[in-house]
Amino acid sequence: MAWFVYMLRCGDGSLYTGCTNDLPRRLKAHQTGRGAKYTRSRPPVALVYREEARDRSAALQREAAIKQLTRRQKLALIGEGEGIAMTEMRRKERQMPEEFAWEVVDKCEYAFLAMTAEDGSPYGLPVTIARGGRAIYFHSALEGRKAECLRRSPRVCLSCVGDTRVPPGKFTTLFESAVAFGRAEEVTEDDEKIHALQLLCQRHTPDNMENFPKAVAKSLSRTGVWRITVEEITGKAKQ
Incomplete structure (x- = not known):
């Protein structure tokens, strides 16, 4: 019996990867709200890619491998090579390795979050941010324009600036920066919310952590927490 690995494009533009030994039946389940929890909450869905695997084990391995790809790599796989809108850096001598970019993320005082507003305009x-692995957390009110924008269109760009200075007698700025692209998701599980808020407080108010348990118990239910899963990140410096 043949097995297939497949990708679906969901209603919000995200890509879902799965495997099955009955693709028509599984596709119908996704389209009628009886498939995975992920696709049930993001209708409609459309099949955009499939490949055959020799058996269930091979299909599961290939599914796992595709899920590890960045969005750009997934789009290239299905023949839509534009991927995330991150163009090749023009000044190659200023491009820095990924480790440098993460260092900028970790030390920047704050970051600038770019989203898409309800009318399609930029917003x-x-x-303030804190990082856990390749996830970047920030907090917000439970309701408001920021939350509305992210729920409607979760694709975001985050810009961070590290150290900057203007050399004496020069008309230029030396700088460190990082730009990350990814998807923002609202954190709903209390354990992860507390973990994210602890990361934020440890980074920005480390001398006040003894009061964290009391503060988080009081404010957790009325605080929104968001997680950006970074798909692409680049660092740049003029030193």
């Missing part, structure tokens, strides 16, 4: 604002 951005500064946020």
Whole structure:
């Protein structure tokens, strides 16, 4: 019996990867709200890619491998090579390795979050951030324009600036920066919310952590927490 690995494009533009030994039946389940929890909450869905695997084990391995790809790599796989809108850096001598970019993320005072507003226009604002692995967390009110924008269109761009200075007698700025692209998701599980808020407080108010348990118990239910899963990140510096 043949097995297939497949990708679906969901109603919000995200890509879902799965495997099955009955593709028509599984596709119908996704389209009628009886498939995975992920696709049930993001209708409609459309099949955009499939490949055959020799058996169930091979299909599961290939599914796992595709899920590890960045969005750009997934789009290239299905023949839509534009991927995330991150163009090749023009000044190659200023491009820095990924490790450098993460260092900028970790030390920047704040970051600038770019989103898409309800009318399709750009919308951005500064946020304080903290990192856990390849996830970047920030907090917000439970309701408001920022939350509405992210729920409607979760694709975001985050810009961070590290050290900057103007050399004496020069008309230029030396700088460190990082730009990350990814998807913002609202954190709903209390354990992860507390973990994210602890990361934020440890980074920005480390001398006040003894009061964290009391503060989080009081404010957790009325605080929104968001997680950006970074798909692409680049660092740049003029030193």
